[in-house]
Amino acid sequence: MATELKNLSSYDPTKVASGKGRRVGIVYAEWNDEITYALRDGAVKTLIENGVEERDITFASVPGSFELIFGAAQMVKSGNYDAVIAIGCVIRGDTPHFDYICQGTTQGLAELNRQAEVPVIYGLLTCNTMQQALDRCGGALGNKGDECAITALKMIQFRQEL
Numbered sequence: 767m768a769t770e771l772k773n774l775s776s777y778d779p780t781k782v783a784s785g786k787g788r789r790v791g792i793v794y795a796e797w798n799d800e801i802t803y804a805l806r807d808g809a810v811k812t813l814i815e816n817g818v819e820e821r822d823i824t825f826a827s828v829p830g831s832f833e834l835i836f837g838a839a840q841m842v843k844s845g846n847y848d849a850v851i852a853i854g855c856v857i858r859g860d861t862p863h864f865d866y867i868c869q870g871t872t873q874g875l876a877e878l879n880r881q882a883e884v885p886v887i888y889g890l891l892t893c894n895t896m897q898q899a900l901d902r903c904g905g906a907l908g909n910k911g912d913e914c915a916i917t918a919l920k921m922i923q924f925r926q927e928l
């Protein structure tokens with residue numbers, strides 16, 4: 767699995783353009799907030815470390831991961847951001863709900879990403895256990911929020927260079 771080979775927080779700073787002047791929207795889900803807040807905070811820290819100014823980062827929360835689609839779409843539609851990061855965490859339970867939320871959210875964000883004028887970054891953790899989530903929000907495998915921040919900056923640069 768990729769994350770066993772790659773720490774989510776590691777990146778090559780020479781390959782990341784400065785985020786100065788970039789505006790980033792972060793929409794995050796309240797479900798599993800112990801995880802999503804850590805992902806969000808990781809993303810913010812990494813954006814700031816790479817030049818994004820705090821005042822240029824805007825947050826919005828939604829109840830669950832499934833609502834990330836609408837939340838991210840609204841942020842895109844506002845035209846106020848150079849990239850939108852969608853953060854959520856789905857943890858497998860006793861019913862097939864996990865599969866529906868993961869699939870629905872992933873497809874919705876993928877479709878939005880394809881259509882949107884600005885990049886939409888996929889920050890959804892889909893985990894079988896809480897420990898897997900903890901490992902990926904600042905634990906043993908790093909923080910997916912960091913990876914999302916770097917991906918956002920790289921995609922903003924990508925769009926600018928076209």
Ligand code: RBF
Nearest residue numbers: 795797829830831832833854855856857863867
């Ligand atoms: N939202 C999440 O972001 N993560 C979850 O692990 C999660 N599990 C859910 C499990 C059940 C049984 C239900 C009913 C909802 C869950 N949701 C979860 C919320 C979902 O994304 C969405 O907010 C609601 O389904 C809307 O009513």
